[in-house]
Amino acid sequence: MTKPRLLLSWSSGKxxxxxLHTLRQSRRYDIVGLVTTxxxxxxxxxxxxxxxxxxxxxADAAGLPLWPVPLPHPCPNxxxxxxxxxxxxxxxxxxxxxxxxxxxxxxDVRAYRERQLAGTGxxxxxxxxxxxxxxxxxxxxxxxxxxxxxxxxxxxxxxxxAGRAFDxxxxxxxxxxxxxxxxxxxxxTFCHAGPMFARPIGVKTGPVVERDGFVFADxxxxxxxxxxxxxxxxxxxxxx
Numbered sequence: 001m002t003k004p005r006l007l008l009s010w011s012s013g014k015x016x017x018x019x020l021h022t023l024r025q026s027r028r029y030d031i032v033g034l035v036t037t038x039x040x041x042x043x044x045x046x047x048x049x050x051x052x053x054x055x056x057x058x059a060d061a062a063g064l065p066l067w068p069v070p071l072p073h074p075c076p077n078x079x080x081x082x083x084x085x086x087x088x089x090x091x092x093x094x095x096x097x098x099x100x101x102x103x104x105x106x107x108d109v110r111a112y113r114e115r116q117l118a119g120t121g122x123x124x125x126x127x128x129x130x131x132x133x134x135x136x137x138x139x140x141x142x143x144x145x146x147x148x149x150x151x152x153x154x155x156x157x158x159x160x161x162a163g164r165a166f167d168x169x170x171x172x173x174x175x176x177x178x179x180x181x182x183x184x185x186x187x188x189t190f191c192h193a194g195p196m197f198a199r200p201i202g203v204k205t206g207p208v209v210e211r212d213g214f215v216f217a218d219x220x221x222x223x224x225x226x227x228x229x230x231x232x233x234x235x236x237x238x239x240x
Contacts, residue, residue, distance in 0.1 A: 003030040006098040006125065007067060007091055010034035012050045012058060014147040014166060015102035015128065015181060017191035018140050020062060022127040023100055024196070029125075032096060033067045034059055035087060037080075040070035048150050048188045049216045054201065057221070061197035067091075081116070088120050100125040104133055104183045137171055137180040145194035148205060149187045152215045156186040163205040163217030190219050 006029035010016045016034075023029055036055060037046040045055055052068075059066045069087050071080060091099070099122050103109050110126060117124050128136065147166040152159060157178060164170055166189050171180055178186050193200035202222030209216055 003028065004098050005030050005032050005094070005096045006100055007031075007033050007035050007096050008064075008100045009102065010036045010058075010066075011102070011188070012036065012045045012048050012055055012191065013102075013150075013189040014140060014145060014191045015104065015183075017058075017102075017147075017194055017196050018136070018145065019100055019102035019127050020064075021143070021145075021194065021196040023125075026127070029098060029100075031064060032094070033065045034062065035067045035069060035099070037069045037071050039073050041073040046071055046075075048190060050150060050190050050219060051221075053221065054190065054203065054219060057201045058191070058197070061199055061201055063198060084116060088117070088122060092121050096122060098123045098125050100127055102128055104128055104131060104136070104181055106183060133179050133181040133183060134171075137166075138168075140194070141166075141168060143195050145191060145196075146200070147189040147191040148203065148217065148219055150190045150217055150219055151188040153185055153187070154210070154213075154215050156184070159208075159210070159215040161187065162208050162215040192219075 006023070008016065008020055008023065008031060020031070023031060038044065038052060039046050043052045044050060056066065067087065069083050071083060099117060101113055101124065103113070103126055110129070113124050149161055149164050149166060152162040157175065161170065174180065182188065190203070192203045203219050204222050206218035206220045
């Protein structure tokens with residue numbers, strides 16, 4: 001029996017990576033690609049600030065093609081929706097019937113995704129929805145998922161956590177009220193190892209900068225010098 005064709009919304013972080021692992025374990029879908037919004041001015045993943053070359057390394061390690069959605073910076077909402085509609089039209093033309101998201105519990109975010117896909121023929125899927133986030137974070141770590149905090153909201157967390165490993169020590173240091181998975185926007189991550197990848201991605205942490213009210217840690221390929229170009233840590237770390 002043919003499985004439904006599914007695209008996964010891919011932020012480069014731990015939640016979308018774990019969603020991929022969960023979907024593969026379910027064996028219900030034919031996962032055909034990873035959809036990622038990329039800041040076209042700086043060639044980085046929107047909001048997470050991850051370099052496009054590391055995004056490509058993730059896709060290669062996951063064995064899936066990227067479906068990039070380039071966005072201007074800044075990106076007005078109507079332009080974002082126009083470009084997402086083009087992505088959805090392509091997906092429908094290629095027989096995609098489902099699109100998955102790594103959202104955990106924010107109802108307004110889920111409702112927005114559902115509105116975006118309403119009437120398109122593509123059904124939204126939320127494989128992690130409703131999971132206890134403290135238990136989920138520890139399940140990720142126990143399975144070998146490894147990630148780095150690439151973006152921290154200093155209004156919610158100490159700025160010094162940018163660039164830190166997502167691990168048990170970090171979870172223990174989170175302030176009271178902070179979500180263990182950062183679902184309220186406390187932090188964003190880059191996932192560089194785990195059961196969703198055929199091999200780990202070698203990375204190291206570069207400079208840490210503050211930009212547009214957030215603190216970003218640049219993540220660099222491990223084999224390349226930290227002073228390499230590509231926009232620098234301060235360049236274009238905010239998405240649309």
